[in-house]
Each structure stands twice: as C-alpha cells, then as structure tokens.
Amino acid sequence: EELSLESVKGKVYTLDSVREALIRQEDTIVFGLIERAKFLMNSRTYGGEEIPGFAGSLAEFVVKNTEAVQAKVGRYNNPEENPFFPENLPPSLVPSYSFTQFLHPKAASININKSIWKIYFEELLPSFVASGDDGNYAQTAASDLSLLQAISRRIHYGKFVAEVKFRESAQQYESLIRSEDKEGLMKLLTFESVEETVRKRVEKKAMVFGQNVTLKNGDEKNVTYKVDPSVAANLYKNWIIPLTKDVQVEYLLHRLD
Numbered sequence: 001e002e003l004s005l006e007s008v009k010g011k012v013y014t015l016d017s018v019r020e021a022l023i024r025q026e027d028t029i030v031f032g033l034i035e036r037a038k039f040l041m042n043s044r045t046y047g048g049e050e051i052p053g054f055a056g057s058l059a060e061f062v063v064k065n066t067e068a069v070q071a072k073v074g075r076y077n078n079p080e081e082n083p084f085f086p087e088n089l090p091p092s093l094v095p096s097y098s099f100t101q102f103l104h105p106k107a108a109s110i111n112i113n114k115s116i117w118k119i120y121f122e123e124l125l126p127s128f129v130a131s132g133d134d135g136n137y138a139q140t141a142a143s144d145l146s147l148l149q150a151i152s153r154r155i156h157y158g159k160f161v162a163e164v165k166f167r168e169s170a171q172q173y174e175s176l177i178r179s180e181d182k183e184g185l186m187k188l189l190t191f192e193s194v195e196e197t198v199r200k201r202v203e204k205k206a207m208v209f210g211q212n213v214t215l216k217n218g219d220e221k222n223v224t225y226k227v228d229p230s231v232a233a234n235l236y237k238n239w240i241i242p243l244t245k246d247v248q249v250e251y252l253l254h255r256l257d
C-alpha cells in the first residue's frame with residue numbers, strides 16, 4: 001500500500017482529489033457567468049472615478065473593500081485563496097484554522113491576479129455580457145467579484161496540481177526544473193485528453209445549469225441558454241486552462257528554491 005501524500009490529519013491532496021476540486025469549481029464558475037450575464041455591460045462600473053476620494057473604478061472599490069472585510073475574517077489564511085489587492089490587506093481578527101500546509105513555501109505565494117484582472121475586464125466580459133446600461137453598478141461589481149474570485153481560485157489551484165505532480169514524479173520534474181526547461185515542464189504536466197474532457201463537461205454544465213426552464217409542452221426543442229455554452233467552453237480553452245498551466249510551470253520553477 002502506498003502512503004498517502006499527507007499522513008498528518010487534514011486535507012489530503014492527490015491527483016484525484018485536486019481534479020475533483022477543479023470539477024466542483026466548474027459549477028461555481030458556470031453559475032458565476034450566469035449571474036453576471038443577468039446584468040448588462042454597465043461600463044460605468046469599470047471606468048472613470050465614480051467614487052469621491054477613491055482613485056479607481058467602482059469595481060475596484062468594491063473588490064478592495066470586500067477583500068479587506070474578508071481578510072479580517074480569515075479568508076486569506078487559506079492557502080487556496082489569493083487576493084487581487086494583497087497590498088495593505090488588514091490582518092485576520094479571528095482564530096486561524098490550521099489549514100494543511102501542502103505547498104512548497106518558496107513557491108506558495110505565486111499570485112497572477114493582476115493578469116487575471118486585466119484579462120477578465122478586457123477579454124472575458126465582452127465575450128458573454130450584452131452591451132448596454134441598466135444602472136445596477138453595485139450588483140454588477142458584486143457579481144464580478146464572485147466570478148473573479150472563482151476564476152482566480154481555479155487558476156491558482158494549479159499550485160496544488162503542480163505539487164501533487166511533482167511529488168509523484170520528483171526525479172523527472174527535478175531535472176527539468178534545474179535546467180529551467182519551461183517547455184519540457186509544460187509538456188510533462190499536460191494531459192490533452194483531460195483538457196478535452198474539462199471543456200466538454202463545462203459546455204454541458206452551461207447547457208444544464210443555464211437553460212431557460214419552462215413547463216410548456218414542446219419547448220424541449222427550443223431550449224435557450226442564459227450564457228452561450230460555447231462561450232463557457234472557450235473561456236476554459238483560451239484562458240482558464242492555459243493560465244492554470246502557467247501557474248503550474250511558475251510554481252515548479254520555484255519548487256527547488
């Protein structure tokens with residue numbers, strides 16, 4: 001019998017368990033897309049300085065302040081969580097839970113939220129949100145925040161995936177890490193067939209969770225969706241999976257520090 005990766009009590013990370021976690025996070029992301037798509041683009045949420053005395057957008061104001069509140073109640077004590085604005089976050093005020101420390105300390109702090117932020121507003125939103133203004137800026141920012149958090153958590157979960165893979169094939173990874181062979185690392189950590197399954201499942205989830213439900217007979221043939229299922233699948237294909245892989249490579253490059 002093989003020993004479990006973590007013999008201490010607490011959360012156990014294995015390739016199966018991290019993949020299970022990624023699958024569950026798909027639900028959160030698909031629901032997040034559906035919730036954000038309820039509102040129009042509402043560009044005033046993202047531009048100009050709408051808040052007196054605050055140098056940033058309304059969305060930035062909501063995210064910064066919400067992260068500060070959540071930091072005070074311990075959100076970022078969990079190594080699976082990564083803030084968008086880590087600068088000047090207040091300390092937690094609550095007793096901390098002892099989360100399983102699974103990551104390599106020198107690689108654990110990777111945070112690519114600055115890129116995620118930019119991609120989200122510049123590329124993702126326009127791909128699934130209808131243009132226009134319905135005035136719901138606060139609700140829009142709140143739904144952006146929960147979707148951003150879900151996407152960020154998923155992408156940074158790459159650290160856990162990478163650590164599992166490293167422990168399973170330490171020798172193979174070590175030589176690639178020592179020669180800083182990014183391409184070789186990318187190749188070793190890639191499973192094309194898993195990626196294809198992820199994309200297909202996400203498309204199906206967008207169909208199942210996002211279909212407009214009616215009780216009228218005959219409507220089964222005219223099903224419509226709240227978010228175009230192919231948009232959800234492409235979001236994974238073009239951004240979420242590639243960024244999760246970038247996090248894995250970045251993590252591995254620091255794995256022997």
Ligand SMILES: O=C(O)C(=O)C[C@]1(C(=O)O)C=C[C@@H](O)C=C1
Nearest residue numbers: 161190191192194195198241244
């Ligand atoms: O499941 C894995 O092994 C992962 O690394 C996750 C993931 C993904 O982002 O979904 C990324 C790279 C692999 O090629 C397959 C899937």
